Structures are given as structure tokens and as C-alpha cells.
Amino acid sequence: MGDADELIVSIWRGRETGGLVEYRVPARANQTVLDVVTEVQRRHEPSLAYRFACRVGVCGSCAMTVNGTPRWTCRTHVRKVAADRRLTIEPLRNMPRIKDLACDMNEFFGKWRRAGGVFRGSRTRDDPPMAVDPQSRNRQAANAAIECINCAVCYSACDVVAARPDYLGPAALNRAWTLINDVRHAGRSATLAQATADGGCASCHTLGSCAQHCPVGISPTASIAGLKRLSLLSFLRRTPE
Amino acid sequence: MSERRLFALQRLSALLLGPLVIIHLVLILYAVRDGLTAAEILARTRGSALWAAYYGAFVLAAAIHAPIGLRNVLIEWTPLPRRAVDLSMIVFCAALAALGMRAVIAVVGG
């Protein structure tokens, strides 16, 4: 138990091997976990590696595992997660570690592409823009999932991602769902084929950890359920795989 | 077999198993009252085309549903290679279908 004015902060140092190193920082009235990590790096451990950018909860760069839960550290008040003045800060799960709190996100984005997440337009600048009805079911489905900024919190929370390296993951599949519902996307059937392939939406077991932890309030579980419905329909209609 | 197809088969077999399981549970709760005997079971099933159809469908649906589910468990929770998982689940499916149909014949046959 720390001094009433102090936080005891255990931070992962190293790569795949390493360990938790303990630091002590003053407990302040208004303090986010990102503030704590920054203070440790500036005052105690200059070689600590971590990521952040906007500091205000719009970029997703500062995501880390805080007391076992993946979250945006800039939007996590210490008071909310460390009632006993103890913090354990580790890198996000399910991604290789580069150094300390920084992870390699290559595979995360690779899966985003492999799930059919690259948009392909069908019109040129000489064509009139495509009409998108904002009230249509498709557009509303896409809108519900479109705010994803690829912070990888959902990917980090997912046990299937941890258990199955070939599983594309919630963010990639959520992205595929937004494109399939986008009338402007010329590759809708290709995206569907990729999202429903081996390691795709069929591997989701509706654990819901993704939706539980998404800082933007998206439910990849809902998007993936939509993909599953389309997958089943295309199977029943005998659409070629 | 692609996972898209396995997924569809598992969900379709689940849709069939739902009502079959409900009937099975009701039957179990009814039959265990006053003890369970072979005579009581067989009096109901012997020579009955209805029970043959019911249990036959049940066996086939379960023979599809269980191995596909177990496949996910083996892939995610064991270090077994994918080839071994797929092969063992094909064997499991065949075993369930064979033992199950044998059991149906046993209780329905005269």
C-alpha cells in the first residue's frame, strides 16, 4: 500500500521477455494513466518506450493494458482504475512487443487488408457522385460501425485472436462489414468472400469482449453477426466461395 | 471443407437440434419419474416409425453439430496441428453417426 500521496506503478520493460519494474509517482487530483506514463518517462526512466499522439481521445495511439484491461490511457483517470493506488501497465495483448509499451501493429493492419478492408470505387471524377441514402438499412448499418480508428483495443481484448493466429479479428471484420454495406464500394462481393473465408467471421464466438472494451462504443460483435448472416445466406443460395 | 461451409452446417444443424432437444428434455423429465426401465423405454420406441424418424434425425444432426464445435475447441485450446484436428473430427463424426444409428436400430428394431 503506497503513501496516500503516491502511486505505485508497475510497468512492463523489455520485449517478449522482460519484467515489471516498479516506479512511484505522486498521486494528483486530476491524472490520467497517460500522465503517469509520461511522468515516469520524463522524471524516472528516459528509456521507457511508449506511444501517444493527441492526448485527448481521438487518435487511439495510447492504448495499453491497464490493470489487465485494454484501454486508452489518455481517457483513463487513475482514480477510476486504481482505487488502491496501484497501477500495472503493460503493452496491448495479442501483438508482438517492440519495446516496453510499444507493440508491432503490422499483423493487425495486415488482417485489416486480408479481410477485404480496402475500398474500391467504381466512379471517376467525371461521373456524378453516387447517391447514398442516409436512411437506408445498409447505410445505418455502416454508420454504426464506421467510427473505428484502429486502436486495436478490441483486437487486444479478443480471446479468439489470442487462441488462433489466423483469426482476422474484430476490427478487420468490422471494417469489412462497413464496406459491404457501402453502396459506393465496387468490391462488395470480394470483401464478403474474404471476410467469410477461413479465419474470418465464422471463428467469432460472440464472446463480446470487443464490444465491451471498444472506447468508441462500436460493437464488432454486431458487425460480425451481420457478416455471419450474409455468409449463411450465400451458402444457402449456393453462391460460389 | 471451408469454414464457411462448416459454419453453415453447424448453425443449420443447431436449428434442427433446438426443437429435438426440447422434446428430449421433456421426455427425460417425464420418463425418470417412477424409475427408468428398459421395458418402459422399449414399449415406447419398439416398432415406431415416429421415434425412428425422431431419433434418426437427432443422431444425424448431432453427428454434424458436435464435431464442428469440438473442432473449434481443439484449434483454440490445444496445440494439435490443423490436419490432425480435421482428421480426428471426421472420425468423430463417423463414429457418432454409426454408434447413434446403431442405438436407434437397437431401440426401434423388433
Add this chain to the structure above:
Amino acid sequence: MARHRHHRAYWAFIGHRISGIALALFLPAHFLVLGLTLEGAAALDAALVFSDLPAVKFAEWGLVVLLGIHLFFGTRLLVLELLPWPEPAASRTGWILPGAVAAMLIGIVFLAGAI
């Protein structure tokens, strides 16, 4: 420190998976016992008498409850996957506890009849 698992839908997944594993492992035994009838009704009766042992009755009760859990949790999944979601997207977690309770009730009815 798997704090990320502390939510209801995760436990629904675990319940569904564990019950599925148990039922899958039980099925071959179930079919073999029923197949004893091929040797005559007496063979099946001998197996049924064996199942009167308290430990076996307890196992039967467990399997009945697990079948109920697998059915109710699985129904929730089928509804989630086949029907449109309510707004805002919520994974019908309200179905989980009633499903577990219903399975326990079935278990109680089973015990009341079987003991």
C-alpha cells in the same frame, strides 16, 4: 490478470463451450449404452440399474443441466446471428441469466423425479 474477461457474454461463451465439450464426450457412451439393447432388454436394464448409483445420478443431473445450458445459450447465439440486432447494439446479455436459471430448474425437476 484476465480482467478483460469479467463480463457476462464471456461467461455465456464459457458455459456454452464447457457444456458442449461435456455433451460431445458423453454422446458416444450414451449411444453405446442404448446399443446394449441389441443384446436384449436385460442388458439395458443392467446398465440402468448401474445408473441408480448416487454418483451416476449426479452425473446424469449434471448432463441434463448442461444440456439445458447449451440449448438456452445456443438459442441466444442463433438469435444474435440470424435476427436483426436491437438499437443500440446490445448482445442480448439479458438472456444469459434466465437461460442459466431455466437450466437449473430443469435440473431440479429431473432430481425431483429421479430420486
